[in-house]
Amino acid sequence: xxxxxxxxxxxxxxxxxxxxxxxxxxxxxxxxxxxxxxxxxxxxxxxxxxxxxxxxxxxxxxxxxxxxxxxxxxxxxxxxxxxxxxxxxxxxxxxxxxxxxxxxxxxxxxxxxxxxxxxxxxxxxxxxxxxxxxxxxxxxxxxxxxxxxxxxxxxxxxxxxxxxxxxxxxxxxxxxxxxxxxxxxxxxxxxxxxxxxxxxxxxxxxxxxxxxxxxxxxxxxxxxxxxxxxxxxxxxxxxxxxxxxxxxxxxx
Numbered sequence: 001x002x003x004x005x006x007x008x009x010x011x012x013x014x015x016x017x018x019x020x021x022x023x024x025x026x027x028x029x030x031x032x033x034x035x036x037x038x039x040x041x042x043x044x045x046x047x048x049x050x051x052x053x054x055x056x057x058x059x060x061x062x063x064x065x066x067x068x069x070x071x072x073x074x075x076x077x078x079x080x081x082x083x084x085x086x087x088x089x090x091x092x093x094x095x096x097x098x099x100x101x102x103x104x105x106x107x108x109x110x111x112x113x114x115x116x117x118x119x120x121x122x123x124x125x126x127x128x129x130x131x132x133x134x135x136x137x138x139x140x141x142x143x144x145x146x147x148x149x150x151x152x153x154x155x156x157x158x159x160x161x162x163x164x165x166x167x168x169x170x171x172x173x174x175x176x177x178x179x180x181x182x183x184x185x186x187x188x189x190x191x192x193x194x195x196x197x198x199x200x201x202x203x204x205x206x207x208x209x210x211x212x213x214x215x216x217x218x219x220x221x222x223x224x225x226x227x228x229x230x231x232x233x234x235x236x237x238x239x240x241x242x243x244x245x246x247x248x249x250x251x252x
Contacts, residue, residue, distance in 0.1 A: 005065065012119045014084035018060035019124055022075045025049055045125055050076040050134035050250055053116065053157070054242070055143035057086055067243035074250055077132070079124050083112060090139070090146040095170050098201045109146055110153070117156055134158060134186075136249050140242045141234065142166045144190075148214060152176065155183035159252070161245035163191045164234055167210035168203050176217055187252040188218045189245040191228040193236060224252060 005020045025046040045051070054061055061080025068076075083089040088106035095105040125132065137157040139147040144165025149172070151160055167173070167190075190211055197208040211227070218225040226248060230241055 004069070007060070009060070010123060012123065013115055015115065015120065016060075016082040017120055017123075018078075018080045018082075020061065020065050020078040020080070021046065022049075022077075025075055045077060045132075047130065048133045050074070050136065051079060051125065051132040052076050052136045052138055052246055052250070053079045053081065053121070054138045054246075055081045055083055055090060055146060057141070057143075058082070063239040064242050064246070067240050068246055071243055071247045073243070073247040076134075076136075076246075076250060077124075079120070081116070081120065086142060090142040091169065092145070092149045092172070092175070095203075098203055109149055112146070113150055113154055117154060121156065134250060136161060136246065138163075138242065138246050138249070140164055140238050145169055145172065148172075148176075148190075151181050151183075151185055151188075152179045153182055158183065158186045159188070159249045160185050161189040161242070161249045163189075163241040163245045164193055164196065164230075164238065165190065165211065166207070167214050168205070168207035169210070170203065173210050173213040173217075176214055181221070184221070185218070185223050187224045187226075187249055189226055189228070189249045190215050190218075191230055191241055191245060193230050193232045193234055193241075195231075195233040198233070 006023050006026050007018055007020050009018050061078050065078050088108045089112040091105040091107045092109040093107035097104050135157050136159040137147040137150055138161040140163045144162030147160050148162050148165055192211050197205050215225055215227045
């Protein structure tokens with residue numbers, strides 16, 4: 001991110017974490033020599049600035065960060081998390097693979113959520129004078145599913161942004177309907193590509209209906225919720241779709 005951000009990185013339990021802090025908001029530098037971290041001085045978390053936790057499939061979240069700025073999004077700290085195994089760590093329960101030769105999804109979301117709450121958040125926010133005014137859990141595809149599922153399992157996050165979330169996941173809409181929020185979100189953003197349901201996969205064809213069902217459930221429970229349809233299939237402009245979700249959720 002050049003001079004616009006100060007980025008610190010650490011690794012915890014196989015997860016690579018990159019914390020992007022706006023340079024003009026950064027607090028006084030502090031030494032950070034814990035296990036898996038840089039030994040160089042790192043900025044203290046700015047007091048009260050929103051923190052976005054975003055699981056990423058690859059990279060360190062820089063493209064999403066840049067697009068958020070282009071969209072005029074307010075300042076925030078971005079914590080980009082590259083999990084050990086995308087398909088396993090972000091799925092709530094076991095599920096067969098999408099196609100005949102695909103490995104099954106392992107359903108380790110509960111383990112990933114515990115790691116996020118007990119290890120990653122404390123390392124990111126540990127030196128902040130107080131908790132951030134907004135904490136957003138965001139994600140694309142399976143990470144969008146994880147962010148939505150976390151609403152029913154964690155009170156750590158007040159906002160959720162799921163861009164092209166994998167809400168086709170078997171039994172997820174029933175699970176959401178049968179469970180209460182761990183903490184009612186202050187707002188929720190969902191999006192989907194216009195062509196995402198056009199796929200040879202029987203499971204993936206359920207994504208449009210699954211997304212509608214989840215949006216309606218959030219609305220029925222009084223959560224300020226928006227749904228945005230984007231042109232194209234699942235793989236068109238994922239970073240932009242995610243940035244639009246983050247920008248909307250932080251504006252509410």
